[in-house]
Amino acid sequence: MIETELLPKYSIRKATKDDIPVLVRMRLMLQLHMETVNGRILKHNETWKNGLPRFYSDLVDNSNSLGLLVLDNEKEQAVGMTIGQLIEDRDMEIQRYVKINDVWVEEDYRRKGICSLVVNKLMEFYKERGIKTFTLNYVINNLEAESTWKVLGFEPIIKSCVAKIS
Template identity: 80%
Template sequence: MLETESGTNCIIRKATKDDVPVLVRMRLMLQLHMETANERILKHNETWKVGLPQFYSDLIGNSNSLGLLVFDNEKGQAVGMTIGQLIEDREMEVQRYVKINDVWVDEDYRRKGVCSLMVNKLIELYKERGINTFTLNYVIDNLEAEATWRALEFEPIIKSCVATIS
């Protein structure tokens, strides 16, 4: 059991196939949050939404991926999730790194250290496998994400641009 900065007792564990509905719920909330932060983000369609359960089921079954869930121990409910995926690319100088794909913390648990505990646990588990390089993307104008990633020592190094040309 872990304690957050605010004193909330949490449990972090690996996600299982039984957790797919929780992962889907949190990913949909993450998508809405990103779209709210920056309305220009490219939006997913209904086909993507319908495919999320299979996507997470496949991801959990993949040995290169790791999903973690954080539970409020007192309430017994999932309050956060993160997904990491090991990338192996022989054409890169760093040939093995982890792409952190999804990170979500329910609103009532933000700014309490839940995200830090969860991401640090993900990093720790991959470091045990010899991985020490981690990458992620976040939406410009998502001020919470920007502050969180800077606090966790992630440094922005690239911007992605979108143009809709008539």
């Protein structure tokens, strides 16, 4: 229902090498957002930030990963993205699953179904390849993320804790 209404206005396509600056910008915005909603999150350093272009370049070339961009067709600009990575771990009961690494929707485009649209598209891609399990992490106090992931069928099962000892 929402997806068919969104499709004429928005399109989704696989990210390419040409999109690396957009992916980096959106990932940095995601990081800033996470740090804003929860100041206790461990922050990345400049080395990590400087390594993002290489990270996304490797991701775009990796057949086990998928980066998707959401485009506003009228404005001809990227307004959202998601990154999925196939994980193969023979030590796990479910040996093949997808880790959703990054999801970002520009602030002016939120609450329009874009996140659901792009995440569902990512999950469809992997489901067609036999993957049925998807994982992701989000920051505590990110209420938008909490409600979005719940609607999409994700349930929190683990918490990550940080202690600073002086």
